[in-house]
Amino acid sequence: MGGYGDVELIKKDGKRLDGRNVDELRPVSIEVGVLPAARGSCRMTWGLNIAEVAVYGPMEAHPRKIQRPDRAVLDVRYNMAPFSTSDRIRPGFNRRSREISKVTAEALESIVMVDMFPRSKIRVEIEILCAEAGTRCCGITAAAVALADAGIPMKDMLVSVAAGKINDVVVLDLDKAEDNYGQADLPVGILPNSKEIAFLQMDGDLSPEEFDLAMKYNMKAVDEIHKIQIEALRSKYSGGDS
Amino acid sequence: MNEVYSGAQERLVIPGDRIENKGGLSAGSGIIKLNGGFVATQLGHLLENNGVIYLQASNSTYIPRSGDLVIGFVTSMRSNLWMFNIGGPFEALLPMSLSPWNTQFGDLEEHMIVGDYALLRVQEVDSQHGVVCTMKGIGLRKISTGVVEFIGSNSTKIFIGVEGSNLQKIKEKSGCRITVAENGRIWLEGSEEGISTVRRISAHFSNSNTPYPNPNTIKNFNKDMEGL
Structure with a gap:
């Protein structure tokens, strides 16, 4: 959230700069099984975001100290490719990618039946090839599809999406300008069948009414x-x- | 069509899909009871047999069970046991006491070294997924001839066919000895021409782009079987 409240992000006709309504998503498409070497994989395009996810395992967890005697460990790595944004990103892990990897692993643990594979590890690699805004939502949603493709037992799918506030208006699915100059961002992960919330983060301020609308x-x-x-x-x- | 796809109400389900249970059926593999209803936990086809509703997963890792016939290869050795990759999440152990040879402590490389293939039977799987195999039994042996191909553990039933009909036909046409293991590996012994014939058919499953038996794969496989 850049916090530039004076930047005009909603036009006079009530539409957003890219022509979307306030409750409209960017175009979303998913392709399954794109990486032959992986047990399960998917490519997700969400607006200008492109995420590729590969799932490997279950496999023996190494190093052994990470093994859990009663369940599998989800080893999630979220990474943005150096060419994914206009400013080159320094390759390798940084504070942000570690945080998103942790958030993603915890969200996915709420759907994956980890108790079926004691002592093992399920590797989920999320690579962001092109970033616009909302890459964590794109990565988590794609990871759920790749896990299903890999045949990993899950009690539900997981969908992640974000709403936010721009020019004092609550909108769905912020794009780059809205994310940079908006007032709030509310990414959530929801189990679509049971409507349980797997994760929720909030950046910026929303009133209770705005939160409900988001x-x-x-x-x-x-x-x-x-x-x-x-x-x-x-x-x-x-x-x-x- | 083989028995896998002969069940009633066959349909593709996604994890989280609710499954109606009007007939008082019980939940089988791949199905859990959640909030009083049945929920699918894997992507696959829903089948019903003898009052049990279960899921034939489209793509899943091989989970060893006691009694399974498996083909594995040696990945490492200790003084008194071999470690085998059998395609599951964990490596399997073959203690020298369960090998067919009178092996001396520390002399395991006399019989099998890293990279050697063997036909084994799963003796025991503990609650921590530790797998112990045996080579004592009829037909169990070190594989030193022929080739080993991979078709995937989900495809073995289709490859074998109803009461072995597909497998019998492939054997007759190729003239090969074929051993299908439950971990999705097949051992072929025979002439080069015969092995090529089997490979052409098994390629429907072993092709890395389509390692799961989806309808197109099965259709093409059945077409090839008719042409044999």
Whole structure:
């Protein structure tokens, strides 16, 4: 959140700079099984964001000190490619990627049936190839699809989406300008069938009413994205005739 | 069609999908009870057999079970045991006491070294997924001839067919000895031409882009089987 409240982000006709309504998502598409070497994989395009996720395992957890006798460990690595933004990103892990990896692992642990694979590790690699805004939501949503593709037992899918506030108006799915110059951002991870919240973060300030409206937008978007997840998986596994 | 796809109400389900249970069925593999209803936990086809509703996962890792016939290769050795990769999450142990040879402590390399393949049977799987294999039993041996191919543990039932019909046909046409292991590896012994024939058919499953038996794979496989 840049906190530049005077930047005009909503036009006079009530639409956003990219022509979207306040409760409209950017175009979303998912392709499953894009990486042959991985057990499960997916490529997700969300606006200008492109994320590729690979899932490996379950496999023996190394080093042994990370093994848990009663459950599997989710080893999630979120990384932004150096060429993913206009300013080159220094390769390797940084504070932000560590935080997002941790948040993602904890969110995914709420859906993956980790108790079925004691002492093992499930590796989830999230690579952001192109970043606009909302890469953590894109990565988490794609990771859920890749895990399903890998045949990892899960009690539900997981969809992550963010709403926020720009020019004192609550909007869904912030783009880069809105993210930089907006007033608040509320990314959430929601289990689409049970509507349980797997993670919730908030940057900036929202009043209780604005928070409720942001959550309403998020819940509506979760259903839309869940349908796209299902279609992507069905088209892969039903031989194209979903 | 083989038995995997002959169940009633067959449909593709996604993790989290609710499954109706009007007929008082019980939950089998891949299905959990959640809030009084059934929920699918994996991506796969829903099948029903003898009052049990279960899920045939489209893509899942091989989980060893006691009694499984597996093909593994040696990854490392200790003084008194071999460690095998059997395609599961964990390596399997073959203690020298369960090998068919009268092996002396520290002399394991006389019989098998790293990279050697063997036909084994899973003797025991403990609660921590520790796997112990045996080579004592009919047909269990070190593999020193032929080739080992991978088709995936989800594809073995389709490859074998109803009561072994597909496998029998492939054996007759190729003239090869074929051993299908439950971890999705197959051992082929025979002429070069025969092995090529089997490889052409198994490639439907072993092709790394389509390692799961989706309808297109099965259709192409069945087409090839008709052409044999």
